[in-house]
Amino acid sequence: MTTPAHSTRTTNLEGAARAAIAGGAPLALLIALGMPGYAAFAMFAGFTAIFGATEPYRQRMVTTGIAGLLQAACMAAGIAVSMSGAPLWLQGTGLVVVLVVAVCTLSTLQTIPAQPIFPVFAFCVSALVPVRPADLPLVATIIVGSVVWAWLVAMSGAVIRLVLHPRAPHVFRPIAPHKHRSFAVLRTPALWETVGLNVVGALVAGAVAESVPALGHPYWAVVAVVSTLPAIRQRHTVRRASQRVIGTIGGTVVAVGILLLEPSAWWIVVIAVVGQFFAEIFVARHYAVTLLFLTPLALAVSWLSLPEAPELLALDRIAQTTLGAVVSVALLVVGRLIERRRGRALGATGAIRTV
Template sequence: MPGALAPEIPETPETLLARLRSLRALDVEVALRASLAVAIPLIVLIIAGRIDWTAYASFGAMTALYGRGEPYRLRARTITIAGAFLLGSIALALGVAVAGLPLLVGGLLLVVIGGILVATTAGLVPGTPLFFVFAFSVCAQLPTPPGEVGERMLVAVAAAVLAWLLTMSGWGLRRMFEPHSTGLFKDLPRAPRLRPATYRDPQVWLVILQNVVGVLLAGGLAMIVGIGHPYWAVVAVVAVLPPPRAAHSISRAVHRVVGTALGVVVTGLVLLPGPSVAWLVVVITVSQFGAEILVGKHYGAALLFITPLALSVVHLGSPVPVPALLVDRVVETALGAGVAILLVLLFRFGAGAAAQRRERRGPTEAPSGS
């Protein structure tokens, strides 16, 4: 190693600041907030002896995943909107869980359509309904006694409020220390704009159509084949399909499948030995941190943390045989990603054909002398 051959360089204020700036570039601040947002509610539930409620706390805590890189005035709006829709998705899921699975498809479509409209209108990142669909799909299929609906919803609300407070916690620190700092705090360059006319945008409805067709097709195929946890296929479709006006990238689907497969290997190493509840909370917290560090840099690498995070949350709240859980995750992710790729190619072909037709019509329909 180079450090073993060269004399140790003494730490100076300049080198210390350089290290702090390099940490800033890795979004450690965001990752730490997101990790605390999920760890604290889970620890409280373990102490209370209600491990079966961990899904509601985990999904409420996803409020902390929004507002990255935004000034605090705008961030407050972003995380309020995102948190409210997350809680709405969980509330709808609780209603479906009590009323029965026949309402599952209607609720899922409502979350998909509403999630895309909300995300696009508010400029959320991600601009897809991924977390809303994930929260609804898992919570809607958890056995839910009618008498516990209020308590479970309260857990989700408390986790979302904590996540909101943690996400806004840097506001006071910045006001206190930023005027005297030398670049310690990371810049907040993102300024999302509200788009109240989103519902009139044909491109948005085209994306909604893609997602609706995708979730129905993937979920239906998973149920027909008889694979357990069919919502993984639905989540994979929503995760791969791009938001409005974004590039239709096949590589994201490939990253999703390969990253998930490798993430399942990591998850197997964690879950197969039968870890304690406390160890699973540590795994979830560390995975949340790693996912937030990498998700904006390489999606496939981030899945090495996202997959253990998701599977550990599901296993903690509703334990099932681990080998079946791991196999279901890989197979259904491949199924959902395959459906998404098919839709991307079909819509790309349709858009190209429509553009060619417009080009052929253009010269003949143009007025003479124009």
């Protein structure tokens, strides 16, 4: 008997549903308990379920577990910086450590996504959320509980497949081949060139953003750089940087329109779930469209933890993202000059083209 062809629609729907449930359930629980100020921690923990989405489940178990530990560690580091008064030098030092650890970890695991955007985002925002020593047990419980929940959601497909796959194999996404991982990647020049580009780009973008007195949220420029720079052996393109700016502008307009209506916390939960779901639907197809959904999610949940005027959020988001994209493109130009001089590609600007 011929097996029905796998539907391309279900390829994204399966992972999108898991991502939305992983982040949405802890967020809804916090709202129900009257603790919206901790929403950012639940959101960053929920990103755990994104990693390893197409891997065989035995390998996914490891990938998702390590990604969850990485997210939790970055939030813990950010909280430590916040409790110390968040001096600029400590934020910069912490950012460098997070970038080195995240790039090395994600490159070794060969994860998708491979860029350190989620660990960096988790660290930067956690460093700004005010946390008192008395709050630490509660915050730790939220982070650990949300990470464990996201891991369980990510692994839930194994049980569902066991029961339903024999009856309707065409409904499920294909599982990718087993990845052959090795710590040898940590000894390659390409990896450390990738680390260096991320560190230089993040520090330059952060320093410039911090020096502009009229703007806030300098970490958005940092996030824009690390999300635009390619992973090891991927191609750095102006196209991705421009899509980042275009998608962010569109997503910010949507987010501000929503926040000006002063939505209740429960509407923020709906926005987060819908945003995460459709971001996963489009992430493999078009980066700018992905950001139309991801930007309102990020701004709305951040607004729950750190309420601000939507108009100021919009100005900062667009300006800082543009700044980060400019820094990223500048690194591309410098990288091309270095490549021409030495006759071979840099680690992060190799032969594979990034969308």
